[in-house]
Amino acid sequence: xxxxxxxxxxxxxxxxxxxxxxxxxxxxxxxxxxxxxxxxxxxxxxxxxxxxxxxxxxxxxxxxxxxxxxxxxxxxxxxxxxxxxxxxxxxxxxxxxxxxxxxxxxxxxxxxxxxxxxxxxxxxxxxxxxxxxxxxxxxxxxxxxxxxxxxxxxxxxxxxxxxxxxxxxxxxxxxxxxxxxxxxxxxxxxxxxxxxxxxxxxxxxxxxxxxxxxxxxxxxxxxxxxxxxxxxxxxxxxxxxxxxxxxxxxxxxxxxxxxxxxxxxxxxxxxxxxxxxxxxxxxxxxxxxxxxxxxxxxxxxxxxxxxxxxxxxxxxxxxxxxxxxxxxxxxxxxxxxxxxxxxxxxxxxxxxxxxxxxxxxxxxxxxxxxxxxxxxxxxxxxxxxxxxxxxxxxxxxxxxxxxxxxxxxxxxxxxxxxxxxxxxxxxxxxxxxxxxxxxxxxxxxxxxxxxxxxxxxxxxxxxxxxxxxxxxxxxxxxxxxxxxxxxxxxxxxxxxxx
Amino acid sequence: xxxxxxxxxxxxxxxxxxxxxxxxxxxxxxxxxxxxxxxxxxxxxxxxxxxxxxxxxxxxxxxxxxxxxxxxxxxxxxxxxxxxxxxxxxxxxxxxxxxxxxxxxxxxxxxxxxxxxxxxxxxxxxxxxxxxxxxxxxxxxxxxxxxxxxxxxxx
Numbered sequence: 001x002x003x004x005x006x007x008x009x010x011x012x013x014x015x016x017x018x019x020x021x022x023x024x025x026x027x028x029x030x031x032x033x034x035x036x037x038x039x040x041x042x043x044x045x046x047x048x049x050x051x052x053x054x055x056x057x058x059x060x061x062x063x064x065x066x067x068x069x070x071x072x073x074x075x076x077x078x079x080x081x082x083x084x085x086x087x088x089x090x091x092x093x094x095x096x097x098x099x100x101x102x103x104x105x106x107x108x109x110x111x112x113x114x115x116x117x118x119x120x121x122x123x124x125x126x127x128x129x130x131x132x133x134x135x136x137x138x139x140x141x142x143x144x145x146x147x148x149x150x151x152x153x154x155x156x157x158x159x160x161x162x163x164x165x166x167x168x169x170x171x172x173x174x175x176x177x178x179x180x181x182x183x184x185x186x187x188x189x190x191x192x193x194x195x196x197x198x199x200x201x202x203x204x205x206x207x208x209x210x211x212x213x214x215x216x217x218x219x220x221x222x223x224x225x226x227x228x229x230x231x232x233x234x235x236x237x238x239x240x241x242x243x244x245x246x247x248x249x250x251x252x253x254x255x256x257x258x259x260x261x262x263x264x265x266x267x268x269x270x271x272x273x274x275x276x277x278x279x280x281x282x283x284x285x286x287x288x289x290x291x292x293x294x295x296x297x298x299x300x301x302x303x304x305x306x307x308x309x310x311x312x313x314x315x316x317x318x319x320x321x322x323x324x325x326x327x328x329x330x331x332x333x334x335x336x337x338x339x340x341x342x343x344x345x346x347x348x349x350x351x352x353x354x355x356x357x358x359x360x361x362x363x364x365x366x367x368x369x370x371x372x373x374x375x376x377x378x379x380x381x382x383x384x385x386x387x388x389x390x391x392x393x394x395x396x397x398x399x400x401x402x403x404x405x406x407x408x409x410x411x412x413x414x415x416x417x418x419x420x421x422x423x424x425x426x427x428x429x430x431x432x433x434x435x436x437x438x439x440x441x442x443x444x445x446x447x448x449x450x451x452x453x454x455x456x457x458x459x460x461x462x463x464x465x466x467x468x469x470x471x472x473x474x475x476x477x478x479x480x481x482x483x484x485x486x487x488x489x490x491x492x493x494x495x496x497x498x
Numbered sequence: 499x500x501x502x503x504x505x506x507x508x509x510x511x512x513x514x515x516x517x518x519x520x521x522x523x524x525x526x527x528x529x530x531x532x533x534x535x536x537x538x539x540x541x542x543x544x545x546x547x548x549x550x551x552x553x554x555x556x557x558x559x560x561x562x563x564x565x566x567x568x569x570x571x572x573x574x575x576x577x578x579x580x581x582x583x584x585x586x587x588x589x590x591x592x593x594x595x596x597x598x599x600x601x602x603x604x605x606x607x608x609x610x611x612x613x614x615x616x617x618x619x620x621x622x623x624x625x626x627x628x629x630x631x632x633x634x635x636x637x638x639x640x641x642x643x644x645x646x647x648x649x650x651x652x653x
Contacts, residue, residue, distance in 0.1 A: 054640045174545040185534035223578045393609035405641040413590040451532040459530030
């Protein structure tokens with residue numbers, strides 16, 4: 001199917017009234033939770049995942065994807081007006097966005113971030129459209145050893161880009177893998193680590209796990225201290241940036257779009273890293289780097305564009321290879337699996353309507369978001385005033401109901417609470433949950449391809465090195481491990497022998 | 499190595515040993531025909547090696563670890579955390595016995611009140627409202643909740 005026919009058939013799916021409604025619901029909820037600090041897209045998507053059981057797969061993906069890119073729009077509002085990132089990917093927007101608001105320029109700051117997000121988001125969907133099919137066709141030709149090596153490479157890149165310690169990220173990945181092996185073994189059917197629990201026979205549920213790790217542990221972290229926050233009081237006027245603002249922003253928006261899209265494809269890249277890299281680049285190329293941190297519009301336009309462009313990029317490996325590049329994509333992969341579909345080259349070739357429907361809905365979703373975030377900005381400012389003491393019980397309730405309603409099984413509620421505690425403790429010791437969830441999702445794929453490859457080669461590991469694609473992926477993985485180990489060894493050495 | 503606390507590392511060592519023993523019992527079979535225990539065993543072994551390495555590094559750099567933990571910067575209100583966790587566990591235990599409406603109402607009232615609502619009327623009213631709205635919305639979306647002791651027919 002060529003792109004033009006694909007898009008037309010996609011729009012036919014996306015403009016069906018129910019799909020339009022789900023797209024709107026998705027982007028609306030996305031903006032809402034983006035604006036509200038204390039709950040992110042991963043937690044929200046897992047809470048809403050059980051509600052998508054009754055929907056068609058395409059509607060479910062349209063809504064869940066809407067939450068993700070919608071959250072990127074909403075996050076900037078809180079960064080600009082409250083100086084607290086509504087979303088992790090809007091952290092850098094606080095630096096200049098809040099300063100602009102303090103100077104009475106909250107309007108243009110909000111305006112340029114919505115417009116930049118729209119441009120970044122839309123162009124990244126175009127990129128996604130052009131890249132997925134060639135990649136998927138190439139992926140059809142690869143076998144278990146290549147898949148195993150690609151997953152290994154993805155995870156090594158993830159570790160390499162980890163924000164905190166490399167070793168902690170590796171530990172989290174290993175724990176994620178171990179957790180993914182709970183349940184029946186797929187070749188022998190033998191039960192592993194179930195300890196007599198019938199609930200665990202199907203493995204640990206993704207939904208209770210993610211809800212606990214991203215919903216409950218976030219709540220526990222937030223209620224540690226005082227619950228109230230101060231909202232910067234300002235009158236928002238002139239949302240549309242003036243000519244000078246545009247002149248200064250057009251470069252950052254263009255660079256942010258390209259950078260965000262490609263960083264989004266890389267495992268572990270995603271919106272957060274794109275926004276940081278974009279800010280760094282803008283500061284470096286600017287003629288007035290001294291203005292950064294004091295309200296430079298480039299510092300808002302670049303990162304806000306980049307984080308939206310990264311959402312589109314993230315869909316590339318998911319649709320083409322079935323490999324999620326970040327935790328939100330992992331949840332989307334989970335959503336596909338719940339509907340009995342496994343994303344990857346065969347899915348988009350056999351069910352093109354699903355892929356094109358989702359793509360077309362993203363165009364419309366971005367347009368809806370532009371309308372939601374510019375004329376309706378006043379609504380979101382009001383939302384910001386909802387105190388956390390009211391939100392918190394609601395988040396707890398949604399997590400409880402969500403985990404119960406999957407199978408009407410109380411054991412899953414208990415599993416969710418346990419993961420909430422685990423996530424909270426992990427945060428206290430500065431371990432990130434995201435690599436664990438990603439490894440948990442990729443675990444079965446990795447194990448299946450690893451075992452199949454070894455069966456193919458009768459236990460000979462050279463199978464991973466003598467096939468070209470696999471060899472390149474492995475070489476990159478090994479190279480990254482060596483570089484990361486050397487740099488962390490140097491750090492340790494410098495600390496022990498100063 | 500200030501950022502590595504020893505308690506979690508010791509936990510990881512114990513956890514990896516536990517996983518390795520259980521995986522070994524499941525059957526490793528060997529690389530030519532990998533058994534159900536092979537993958538978790540390898541993961542456990544890798545986890546063990548990394549944790550041991552970190553433990554040794556942490557012990558060497560122990561002097562620097564003192565005073566690094568940032569807990570002093572923020573006073574942690576443990577009572578609220580325990581209250582939320584206890585109420586969630588209680589919810590899980592009581593949900594099927596008392597039913598959705600009563601258990602959820604109790605949970606929300608407790609949470610609203612303990613999180614700083616000054617007036618009881620506010621907590622009670624909000625809880626009742628949320629219980630009813632959530633019940634109708636989720637039932638409409640196809641979720642089934644336990645009725646418990648309130649067995650209203652057709653409700």
